[in-house]
Amino acid sequence: MxxxxxxxxxxxxxxxxxxSPFMKNDHGRKNSIFIEDDMRVLIHVNEKHITRMIDQGxxxxxxxxxxxxxKIFFDPSKLRCALVTCGGLCPGLNDIIRxxxxxxxxxxxxxxxxxxxxxxxxxxxxxxxxxxxLDPESVVRILERGGSILxxxxxxQDIEAIVDSLERMNIGxxxxxxxxxxxxxxxxxxxxxxxxxxxxxVIGIPKTIDNDVYLVARSFxxxxxxxxxxxxxxxxxNEAEGYPKGIGLIKLMGRHSGFLAATAALAQQxxxxxxxxxxxxDLDGENGLLACLEKRLQNRMHAVILxxxxxxxxxxxxxxxxxxxxxxxxxxxxxxxxxxxxVDYFKAKNxxxxxxxxxxxxxxxxxPANSNDHVFCSFxxxxxxxxxxxxxxxxxxxxxxxxxxxxxxxASAGKRKQVSPHGKLWVSVLEATGQSSxxxxxxxxxxxxx
Numbered sequence: 050m051x052x053x054x055x056x057x058x059x060x061x062x063x064x065x066x067x068x069s070p071f072m073k074n075d076h077g078r079k080n081s082i083f084i085e086d087d088m089r090v091l092i093h094v095n096e097k098h099i100t101r102m103i104d105q106g107x108x109x110x111x112x113x114x115x116x117x118x119x120k121i122f123f124d125p126s127k128l129r130c131a132l133v134t135c136g137g138l139c140p141g142l143n144d145i146i147r148x149x150x151x152x153x154x155x156x157x158x159x160x161x162x163x164x165x166x167x168x169x170x171x172x173x174x175x176x177x178x179x180x181x182x183l184d185p186e187s188v189v190r191i192l193e194r195g196g197s198i199l200x201x202x203x204x205x206q207d208i209e210a211i212v213d214s215l216e217r218m219n220i221g222x223x224x225x226x227x228x229x230x231x232x233x234x235x236x237x238x239x240x241x242x243x244x245x246x247x248x249x250x251v252i253g254i255p256k257t258i259d260n261d262v263y264l265v266a267r268s269f270x271x272x273x274x275x276x277x278x279x280x281x282x283x284x285x286x287n288e289a290e291g292y293p294k295g296i297g298l299i300k301l302m303g304r305h306s307g308f309l310a311a312t313a314a315l316a317q318q319x320x321x322x323x324x325x326x327x328x329x330x331d332l333d334g335e336n337g338l339l340a341c342l343e344k345r346l347q348n349r350m351h352a353v354i355l356x357x358x359x360x361x362x363x364x365x366x367x368x369x370x371x372x373x374x375x376x377x378x379x380x381x382x383x384x385x386x387x388x389x390x391x392v393d394y395f396k397a398k399n400x401x402x403x404x405x406x407x408x409x410x411x412x413x414x415x416x417p418a419n420s421n422d423h424v425f426c427s428f429x430x431x432x433x434x435x436x437x438x439x440x441x442x443x444x445x446x447x448x449x450x451x452x453x454x455x456x457x458x459x460a461s462a463g464k465r466k467q468v469s470p471h472g473k474l475w476v477s478v479l480e481a482t483g484q485s486s487x488x489x490x491x492x493x494x495x496x497x498x499x
Contacts, residue, residue, distance in 0.1 A: 057089075060239075067123070067124060070125065083118060089113055090452045131223045250440060258414065274413050282299060295352075306467045310357040324387075325360050329488065330486075358382075
């Protein structure tokens with residue numbers, strides 16, 4: 050099984066010897082709030098698989114449960130913490146910042162909290178970005194704002210220079226909020242810290258609208274993105290229905306994983322075709338998208354198409370590959386490409402159509418989180434603080450099997466979660482849309498044989 054060999058051990062800076070401030074005031078709960086390191090959540094939940102592992106003498110892999118510990122590593126009165134947000138914007142970034150600051154300040158009594166401006170650039174002196182002092186007053190109303198009050202940036206930075214900055218500032222815990230590139234950077238920062246034998250905790254809080262972080266069931270901002278995407282689908286459907294042979298074409302985020310497109314299609318079941326990176330499709334031929342779209346228009350007079358940004362990149366095979374500042378391959382614009390192909394196809398057949406193209410991606414990224422993500426981010430931020438205060442490091446706080454857990458950075462960074470073409474999510478999309486394979490027979494057989 051995929052997760053049988055997952056390393057779940059969480060690195061620590063040393064023995065936690067200081068009584069948690071919660072011990073003095075646990076609101077009469079008699080220490081019921083505290084989590085022990087041996088309290089764990091199984092990665093697998095299939096009974097047959099767990100039984101088989103035990104029968105084979107193997108210990109089923111499990112994650113530490115997140116939460117406050119009785120003993121902490123850092124002295125709150127002397128501790129300095131730093132927060133940084135990296136990569137693309139995402140609903141919930143300000144929620145995470147607020148949750149971390151309030152937990153540090155009010156619950157642990159940490160008063161020296163710093164926000165680094167514009168991502169990892171904030172650690173590099175040459176950029177000249179200011180450091181923001183964070184306290185409850187500075188974060189009190191930021192939930193109403195989208196984006197990040199700290200700003201963000203992309204691109205690699207000098208790891209040694211970052212650690213130099215952490216050392217100069219006497220930072221004890223750095224909270225890094227970002228996607229896969231940020232988590233990869235966090236592992237390198239941790240390694241540099243370890244080589245210098247510094248006592249600095251690095252805690253990751255995974256962020257991606259694509260919901261593709263490996264070993265994380267749900268990432269913050271995803272729920273908000275699905276909700277806003279359904280509004281785009283409703284608009285596209287209304288536009289399509291309003292005209293004879295009306296077509297609504299929507300492009301959503303999803304570089305390598307189609308979770309957002311697939312989930313939004315199920316949340317607002319007005320979509321007829323869903324195109325995601327994990328499932329190949331043809332445009333031309335009797336079973337390709339264009340022919341199936343023509344049949345749909347003949348039968349129902351309207352259609353809605355939902356495409357993830359990373360779908361159909363094979364159609365740009367001869368074009369030059371470019372990279373963004375973070376080293377990611379710049380995807381070609383599949384939305385515009387499909388729009389042009391649809392227009393050309395029906396023009397050649399002298400069939401009039403009314404096509405409306407919608408790309409809500411940047412609007413989604415910069416909006417405030419919805420209520421569900423508010424709550425989710427609150428849990429994530431607090432549990433990140435608990436982990437850091439206990440001296441844990443080189444880890445991220447994730448959500449798995451309905452629990453918040455500690456995941457080793459190396460177990461997740463550099464890997465990607467994707468939609469299974471045979472899993473429940475995609476099968477449900479096919480059932481809801483009535484979509485065929487969109488593959489011509491010869492190509493389909495070759496793919497299955499491969």
